[in-house]
Amino acid sequence: MPELPEVETVRRGLLPALEGRRLAEVAAHRPDLRRPLPPRFAERLTGRRVESIGRRAKYILMILDDGMVLIAHLGMSGRFVVAPRRNAPPEKHEHVTFVTDKGVTVAFNDPRRFGLFDLCEAAALSRHALLAGLGPEPLGPQFTGAVLAAALAGKRTPIKAALLDQRVVAGLGNIYVSEALFRAGISPRRLARTVQGARAEALAQHIQAVLEAAIAAGGSTLKDYAKPSGDLGYFQHAFAVYDREGEPCPACAEGAIRRIVQAGRSTYFCPRCQR
């Protein structure tokens, strides 16, 4: 379930296992996920030390001691499972296994295989094809109402679709777009170009607030993350509208949450509160 808050939660969960650790063993159990693994993937990672772990949008960035960066994306169903000391064969859908110099296993498990890995020189990271076109980090200081308004200006697409566009703002997905629009009182069907001024300012602030709340909630259930059972323990977030079709609106309690399909994906909103 990886949108920005989940990816950030995963990043934090990986830190104790990987930061400062050397990768003693790396094994790829298949040659490709969404895209082919980089050539000699396991060989190039084996023996490397993970200096730090960062994040850009929904990408996890592992900074290595040889000037390279391991880029990881969870896709729809990807997860990392940390096991302190595992002596068992790879689980079903476990495609990559890392074992650190402390004997900790970090397994990448991804049933749908929409995830990806790539290797990139640190100096060229911002020019990497996957990262170059990304819009601002919504939790960064450069993301403001004015910046959002400028990105939306002239767009004739519904605001829902515009916010899913990673070039506008990086890291939102289907759930948090619905949640942020609900908090901001903006209809998902409103044309993006009409979200300007105070409306854009409010939307930017609500985007930040909902992401921060989700990260805070994710952090609180992070314990489950390291269970060797393989159970990821993604936090059950209390969504206001997402997947709540037909339920009363938590704000006005009069309207019912509606579900519509935009660009082939479900959107949830309160027609009464959101204009």
Place this chain on the structure above:
DNA sequence: CTACCATCCTGGTTGC
């Protein structure tokens, strides 16, 4: 530019 669609893949849920 925009809207819409299909696609990658598996698994869980729903409906007959």
Place this chain on the structure above:
DNA sequence: TGCAACCAGGATGGTA
């Protein structure tokens, strides 16, 4: 109960 259809948190590429 069995089975098929449908749906899912992402991202891209093609078409009109």
